[in-house]
Amino acid sequence: MAxxxxxxxxxxxxxxxMADWAGDxxxxxxxxxxxxxxxxxxxxxxxGRVKGEPQLCISVVTYGASFGFLGFYIARPAVRGQGYxxxxxxxxxxxxxxxxxxxxxxPAQQANYKKSGFRLSWNNIRYExxxxxxxxxxxxxxxxxxxxxxxxxxAYDRRFFPEPRDSFxxxxxxxxxxxxxxxxxxxxxxxxxxxxxxxSTSRIGPLYAASPDxxxxxxxxxxxxxxAASIAIDVPDFNKPSVKLVEGMGLKPSFETARMYxxxxxxxxxxxxxxxxSFELG
Numbered sequence: 001m002a003x004x005x006x007x008x009x010x011x012x013x014x015x016x017x018m019a020d021w022a023g024d025x026x027x028x029x030x031x032x033x034x035x036x037x038x039x040x041x042x043x044x045x046x047x048g049r050v051k052g053e054p055q056l057c058i059s060v061v062t063y064g065a066s067f068g069f070l071g072f073y074i075a076r077p078a079v080r081g082q083g084y085x086x087x088x089x090x091x092x093x094x095x096x097x098x099x100x101x102x103x104x105x106x107p108a109q110q111a112n113y114k115k116s117g118f119r120l121s122w123n124n125i126r127y128e129x130x131x132x133x134x135x136x137x138x139x140x141x142x143x144x145x146x147x148x149x150x151x152x153x154x155a156y157d158r159r160f161f162p163e164p165r166d167s168f169x170x171x172x173x174x175x176x177x178x179x180x181x182x183x184x185x186x187x188x189x190x191x192x193x194x195x196x197x198x199x200s201t202s203r204i205g206p207l208y209a210a211s212p213d214x215x216x217x218x219x220x221x222x223x224x225x226x227x228a229a230s231i232a233i234d235v236p237d238f239n240k241p242s243v244k245l246v247e248g249m250g251l252k253p254s255f256e257t258a259r260m261y262x263x264x265x266x267x268x269x270x271x272x273x274x275x276x277x278s279f280e281l282g
Contacts, residue, residue, distance in 0.1 A: 005084055007091045010045035010057065012038055018045065018057045021074045023199050026255075027279065028232070030196035030203060032178070036171035037061070037281055044095070045072070048088040055079045060092040061281055064163030067266070068096035070103040071280035089116070100162070100263030104279040110258050118260035124276055125243075127251035128201050128232040131223035137183070137213040142221050145173045145180035145192060153182065156189045160208055160273050161282065162266035168281065179225045183214045190214055193275070195222035195231070202228040207275030212245045215274040219249075233275040242274040 010018065019034040038045070041061040048056030056079065059072040070092060075085045093101070093116065104124060105113050114120075145153060153173075154166050172194060173180035183191030191209035195202055204222060209215035223231055233251065235242045236259070257279055276282075 002083070002087070004051050005087060006049045007046055007088050008049070009043050010047040014047045014054065014057070015045050017054060018047070018059070018072050018074070021057065021076065022072060022280070025074060028198045028200050028203065029280075030178070030198050032175040033196065033278065033280070035175055036168055039171040040165065040168040040281060046088060046092055046095075048075075048084060050079050050084060056084055056088045058088050058092040059280060060095045062096065062099065063161075063165055063282075066099055067162040068099040068101045069280075069282040070096065070101055071278075071282075073103075073105075100261055100266070102162075102259065102261050102266075102282055104257040104259055104276075104282075107256060107258050110260070113258075113260055117262045119262075121259045121261055121265050123237045124234045124257045124259055124279070125237055125253050126232055126234050126255035127246040127249075128254045129230060129249065129251035131228045131231045132216060132220040132249050134220040134224040135217060137211075137217040139185055140190065140214055140217060141184045142217065143182050143184060145182045145194070148182050148189070152189060153192065156182075156192055156208070157206075159269045160206065161268065161277075172277075179222050181218055181222055181225075183209065183218055185210070185214075191218050193218040193222055194277075195226050195228065197226065198232075201230050201232040202226055203232045203234070205234055205275050206273075206277040207233055207242075208269075208272050209274050210272060212241050212274075215242065215245055216249075234279065235275055236270075236273055238270060239273060241271075245274065 178196035
């Protein structure tokens, strides 16, 4: 590592800085997302300093014993093309050694990620546009997710994620500037979604649902509660009913990422995943 370059675990203020950098890149982070990120794995955020000044970052968050997710891979414009990026990348991947690692990267960087052992699994497409009107789904009751026994909510979230992420989930539903809803049908959870205020368009993620009608009910009610005129949902392209749903809402593609893994695709409820939670943490 160059003498003028140092990589260290980020401070809490550094993680907030990383979120600001993501905003500068046009990623539209949630206004309070970084607080949930830090609670998930406080040692999983690295900052790179060039001549003592923070200029690069990466997140390498661990889940359970077998999974990790890489995000926030950012070099500030002033230091790009000078070899610092690969150094902080190597430091991050070292922390995730032995795990199946996922990431959401811009398609233009797929070739570089493949060189590091990642392979394409699917694409996530951000759809943005006018918020749908709140409308009920027959036989379904919507409740504030914070009122649901947490063990039941965590078990439902586990259907869509490779490892438990209770610390993240607890913060994700309770932080300011967001709303979280659960859909109940016949006493069981049949959907879950969170909307958070962002730098520009408010984003919904995750969006889990047993049917498109339930997904639409969740999205509309969240928009109504948040008084959001427009929304964004990051839709996995393998879920054709979800793509049809957001296009039917009048939402348009605005951004795309490639979901890639170093190991096999994790097993999860693909049919129920209408919108991914976060490009930074999975």
